[in-house]
Amino acid sequence: MGESVKPENLSELDYAPTCNFKACAQTATSWITFHGCNEALLCDQHRQVGIAEMNMFLGMGVRLKCVVCGKAFETIGSFCTFRVL
């Protein structure tokens, strides 16, 4: 009587991949790989933000530079690949 029982079943903590963008806690919907250098999980919103940013840079004539290998890419398709989860 009065003894507390700790739950051993933690199934409430179902695994759901969340967006890797800073403090974003939304469920990730796509997986992005950067030509083998890096990878990240992104939610719908941040995938769109990322694509819009890359298009903006390319539109200004700025190539997409990888912070890992230092190579510059002229198209989004050669820089990174999106896969829907």
Ligand SMILES: [Zn+2]
């Ligand atoms: Zn996000």
Ligand SMILES: [Zn+2]
């Ligand atoms: Zn790279």
